[in-house]
Amino acid sequence: MTAAVEPRDRVVPTGVSKTYETPSGSTVALSPTDLIIEPGEFVSIVGPSGCGKTTLLQLLGGFLEPSDGTLLVGHDPIGGPSPERGVVFQAPTLYPWLTVCGNVEFGPKCRGVDRKTRRAEAQRLLELVGLGDAGGKRPYELSGGMQQRAQIARVLINDPRIILMDEPFGALDQLTRERLQVELLRLWRESGKTIVFVTHSVEEAVFLSTRVLVMSARPGRIIVDREVVLPADDEAGVRNITVTATPEFQALKTELAKAIYAAHV
Known part of the structure; x- marks a missing residue:
């Protein structure tokens, strides 16, 4: 039997963990994590402060080395930053x-x-x-x-084949944030890029994503991996801000918010 060929842009962390060593001792920021992100997905990561969201994004970007496990894009290990993985930071x-x-x-x-x-x-x-x-x-x-x-x-x-975004709209006013969310969705549809997006906002995650990951409090681990399926807003299936008023959107937002709360208490 011929082995299946892995898509070139598939992102695969396997058993990836991160421990920070400090003068006061070790801090486990990320528990061993297994994940597959398929090409063209828009994956958002949410969770309480300090849960390892940004640590995971920095590992995917090659800015940090994992303490254990492997990080692959296709068959290639992530050995450092690369123009094939573009990063949009919280502050310009x-x-x-x-x-x-x-x-x-x-x-x-x-x-x-x-x-x-x-x-x-x-x-x-x-x-x-x-x-x-x-x-x-x-x-x-x-x-x-x-x-x-x-x-x-x-x-x-x-x-870049993959775009990593670390709370890029967090410091903006609500109106500007909503406009840029719609703009980002348009750019994603037109480019077909893979996007991994870190946010503290469950509503933002549900609105933007094809899939939402919820992380537990430190040491971070993925406790929910949820596909986002929402009603289409027009004949082309384009999502706009009005979808946030639908029962489907509100139900998923509530489900994910409860998961974050349960992981934090």
Whole structure:
């Protein structure tokens, strides 16, 4: 029998754990964790503060080494950060001395892509995230929401196979947050990327995701792995903010919130 071929972009942590060593002793941040994230999924991770959500994301990004276990993308081990795994941080990390367009095209510039090609791609992505007329501005001239959109464009220009997002909308006002959630869903549908998204908001997780993981209090472990199935909002199956008022949405939100509460008490 021929062995099954693993999808190239499948993310597979197996028995992955993380223990931090400090002068006062050892702290287990993440218990041994097994997980499979299929290509094209939008997976959100929720749980109480300190449960290991960000630790797991940093392990997937290659910023941390696991204390035990293996981390694979397809058949390739994660041995450090890679442009194939783009990271959107909670706070925008734009370079203040560059223009918005200069920030977006920074990666291709470092790779030696010619100016005309990288500038055209940067402009295309700025238009995609609704910043087509902001390329010549400096980051400090943009609102927080606009800076986050610029950061997303800067990640997308490197064409990563996987996008890791660590509470990217946590510091934004509710209206801006909702707008960017809708924008992110559109970008995800159009790009077909795999997204792993860390958030403290159960509502945000349910709205954005095809799947939600709930983690226990420290030492973190996955206690719920729930597929998200919601009613379509239009003929194309596009989800918009009105879905949050449906019984299906509210029931799933309540189920996951109860799971988090039960794990924390």
